[in-house]
Amino acid sequence: MDNKDKIRSAVAQFFKVPEAEVTEGFVFPAARLQGAVGRSALQAALKRIAGVDLAAAFTANTYGELVNAPGARPSSGAAVLAVGIDLENADNLPDAKDPWITSAEIAYCTRQADPRLSFCGLWCAKEAAMKCGPAFAGLSPKEIEITHDEDRRPGLCINNAAHQTGLSDWLVSISHAGRIAVAMCLLRPAASPAPAPGSAAPSSAQPDPTSRNG
Known part of the structure; x- marks a missing residue:
């Protein structure tokens, strides 16, 4: 499932409609977005279900406006840490x-x-x-x-x-x-690329962050 599909799924779950109805022209039901509380709830649903933090949750009125907003797709090659x-x-x-x-x-x-x-x-x-x-x-x-x-x-x-x-x-x-x-x-962050031939390797290994106590 790509990022756009995850956002569609989050929108469908939040507004309680079938995913098939969530097209770029889908208009957000106003009753679900009353005031800052409703918009904050939409933003929280996008974080929880789709893993994206979109400021457009406070301004978008359609799925198309939301999914095409800056930040809707992760930058290519960027490491993700949760x-x-x-x-x-x-x-x-x-x-x-x-x-x-x-x-x-x-x-x-x-x-x-x-x-x-x-x-x-x-x-x-x-x-x-x-x-x-x-x-x-x-x-x-x-x-x-x-x-x-x-x-x-x-x-x-x-x-x-x-x-x-x-x-x-x-x-x-x-x-x-x-x-x-x-x-x-x-x-775990994305692994660093292997050093090019002839380049120096890292001077020391990073410690293992896992605990030996459970």
């Missing part, structure tokens, strides 16, 4: 009856020195992912599974076939202090 962060007290976790965690996550957390704090870290990681970008929009916490490799570095696994895209580009970090857990989810 970040989500969440912090929580381990004593404020959701009720255990709420099915937000998978059996694999339960198995991991119960092996840790403080299982509740470990559960809290996973909850924060799921919340951070959902705040991070449109790739996670519409997913429930249980569909975003936090995994760990043999070195205890956290990662992401989406248990929803319709959202299996780009997971290798996402990084997760989890940390704890006292009864507080914090997690960050970010989109």
Whole structure:
């Protein structure tokens, strides 16, 4: 799905009309855009669903005006970075009856020195992912599974076939202090191009931002 299709989908969902009706001549229903609040809601929907921040959401009256506005298409070759962060007290976790965690996550957390704090870290990681970008929009916490490799570095696994895209580009970090857990989810920036033959390589590698605590 290209950027224009994502914007069309966002507009259709916001105005609750079939996507087929959202052509360049589609006029935005005025009742849904009353005042700055309505326009702000449209801008927020475009950010959440299409991943674009369009000032034209405050001025456009048709889909054509919106989709052809500056910023509707990302600049060619530009790196995109999305970040989500969440912090929580381990004593404020959701009720255990709420099915937000998978059996694999339960198995991991119960092996840790403080299982509740470990559960809290996973909850924060799921919340951070959902705040991070449109790739996670519409997913429930249980569909975003936090995994760990043999070195205890956290990662992401989406248990929803319709959202299996780009997971290798996402990084997760989890940390704890006292009864507080914090997690960050970010989109890995585009890799730098390989140096030309005969040019100097970078002098040092960047540290791995992922945490070894979960």
